Amino acid sequence: MGMTTEELCIQNIERGIRLIQSGKKSPKEAGIGSSLNRLKDINLGMYEDLLVKYKAAVERYNNLNK
Numbered sequence: 001m002g003m004t005t006e007e008l009c010i011q012n013i014e015r016g017i018r019l020i021q022s023g024k025k026s027p028k029e030a031g032i033g034s035s036l037n038r039l040k041d042i043n044l045g046m047y048e049d050l051l052v053k054y055k056a057a058v059e060r061y062n063n064l065n066k
Contacts, residue, residue, distance in 0.1 A: 005038065005042060006039065006042045006043055006046075008035075009035045009036075009038050009039040009042065010039065010046060010050070012032060012035040013032045013035050013036060013039065013050045013054070014050070016030035016031065016032035016035075016054075017030075017032070017050070017053050017054055017057045020054075020057040020058060020060075020061050021057045021060065021061075023061065023064065023065075026061065026065075027054075027057075027058045027061060032054065036050065036051060036054065
């Protein structure tokens, strides 16, 4: 059986966060905004958890690339 939309969104977001944390992609290049927005409608709790991680990754990325 295939992955649900929720699972795909989470996978995409987590992958994007890892790429930002590793410095391989900028937040814009990671392009996870649409997945975050989709997840918000599906699972608000998971959205909020991943949003916190995303914001932390972006802040770290911005601090390292000043």
